[in-house]
Amino acid sequence: MDTFDRHVRAWHITSGAGIDGLTLRTHEEPPLGPGEVRVAVHAVSLSFRELLVARGQYVLPVKPDVIAISDGAGEVVAAGPNAERFRPGDRVVATLFPDWLDGPLTPERLPQLGGTLDGMLADSVVLPEQALVPAPSHMSYAEAATLPCAALTAWNALTGDGRGVYSGQTVVMLGSGGVSSWAVQLAKACDARVFVTTGSSGKAARLRELGADEVIDRHGDWPSAVRALTGGRGADRVLDTAGTVPDSLRCLALDGHIALIGAVSGDWPPLDPRALFATAATVRAVAVGSRAQFEVMNAVLEVQGLRPPIARIFPFDQAREAYRYYESENPFGKVVIAVRPDAHATPH
Ligand SMILES: NC(=O)c1ccc[n+]([C@@H]2O[C@H](COP(=O)([O-])OP(=O)(O)OC[C@H]3O[C@@H](n4cnc5c(N)ncnc54)[C@H](OP(=O)(O)O)[C@@H]3O)[C@@H](O)[C@H]2O)c1
Numbered sequence: 001m002d003t004f005d006r007h008v009r010a011w012h013i014t015s016g017a018g019i020d021g022l023t024l025r026t027h028e029e030p031p032l033g034p035g036e037v038r039v040a041v042h043a044v045s046l047s048f049r050e051l052l053v054a055r056g057q058y059v060l061p062v063k064p065d066v067i068a069i070s071d072g073a074g075e076v077v078a079a080g081p082n083a084e085r086f087r088p089g090d091r092v093v094a095t096l097f098p099d100w101l102d103g104p105l106t107p108e109r110l111p112q113l114g115g116t117l118d119g120m121l122a123d124s125v126v127l128p129e130q131a132l133v134p135a136p137s138h139m140s141y142a143e144a145a146t147l148p149c150a151a152l153t154a155w156n157a158l159t160g161d162g163r164g165v166y167s168g169q170t171v172v173m174l175g176s177g178g179v180s181s182w183a184v185q186l187a188k189a190c191d192a193r194v195f196v197t198t199g200s201s202g203k204a205a206r207l208r209e210l211g212a213d214e215v216i217d218r219h220g221d222w223p224s225a226v227r228a229l230t231g232g233r234g235a236d237r238v239l240d241t242a243g244t245v246p247d248s249l250r251c252l253a254l255d256g257h258i259a260l261i262g263a264v265s266g267d268w269p270p271l272d273p274r275a276l277f278a279t280a281a282t283v284r285a286v287a288v289g290s291r292a293q294f295e296v297m298n299a300v301l302e303v304q305g306l307r308p309p310i311a312r313i314f315p316f317d318q319a320r321e322a323y324r325y326y327e328s329e330n331p332f333g334k335v336v337i338a339v340r341p342d343a344h345a346t347p348h
Pocket residue numbers: 046047048049149150153174175176177178179180197198199200203218241242260261262263264265266286287288289330331
């Protein structure tokens with residue numbers, strides 16, 4: 001029986017208010033409507049988007065005083081009228097775009113958690129059940145919480161263009177962040193040859209453990225290094241999380257593919273259309289992915305037994321410390337906030 005006598009603790013943020021603007025508040029628990037479920041959140045994970053929201057630089061709209069963070073996992077504790085996909089006790093992950101179930105991204109499918117909709121940095125949330133997928137059975141809540149943005153973006157960048165990566169192709173990831181480190185593992189699952197650039201020499205061994213075949217210094221001439229390592233041919237696909245499309249084009253094979261994902265460098269250098277013609281390149285902007293893509297990816301994660309690297313887990317009350325650590329330390333692996341103490345326990 002769902003009751004109204006409990007309260008919810010949630011961290012709120014306003015776009016541009018900075019990490020110090022994160023504010024912990026207590027609310028009355030909202031009622032459950034038709035098709036909705038209540039989820040006891042166990043873990044959330046930080047992605048670059050959360051820093052962009054704090055800095056007022058996120059590309060999509062953010063409502064004032066939103067409950068922060070798009071990515072979280074938890075347990076269904078109550079189901080509203082007509083909710084049929086999930087039952088209390090189910091372990092679930094929220095999708096970043098709750099209305100994007102399948103097909104292409106459309107304006108109606110753009111509302112996003114931790115943006116125009118309240119996010120997951122709360123001890124309990126109410127969501128339409130359509131906005132959830134089952135958590136992979138081998139993952140802790142902390143691991144599952146890394147999937148909605150980082151992993152799904154990597155999966156979409158590798159497979160969502162209709163052609164996809166296939167065995168023996170060369171794929172380049174830029175940096176060792178959340179998207180890239182998931183992409184390394186997922187591209188290996190597709191039997192690709194995987195190159196990763198990094199600015200941190202200490203991360204090379206960790207990237208090789210994840211499956212990288214070659215780790216390249218990004219402070220050097222990495223496009224030439226990619227060409228040399230492919231006998232001059234170039235890479236079939238580059239996952240550009242850095243905002244360096246001209247460089248990505250320099251290392252691309254003829255008829256290659258660039259998944260345009262982000263700009264951690266903070267810059268978008270001008271793009272010469274002649275460089276596109278010279279490589280007959282396809283450049284596709286990626287926006288996370290749909291629930292249908294999420295479900296296919298989770299099947300791959302289960303079969304392969306893949307897990308994300310996790311750098312550090314902070315308790316719920318230290319959300320600001322988690323953001324600051326993520327922003328300043330450039331860690332290898334995801335930064336997670338444990339909303340409940342068992343966030344990283346092995347599932348039964
Ligand atoms: N379009 C979408 O749907 C979508 C979804 C998710 C993320 N994104 C975007 O993708 C980017 C990565 O996100 P994320 O969550 O994976 O970030 P992240 O986990 O914070 O990763 C950042 C990593 O990028 C590398 N890096 C830092 N500065 C760099 C520079 N100047 N040039 C090249 N690499 C640099 C670093 O790796 P090393 O220390 O190894 O060098 C760093 O660890 C962000 O721009 C984000 O907004 C877009």
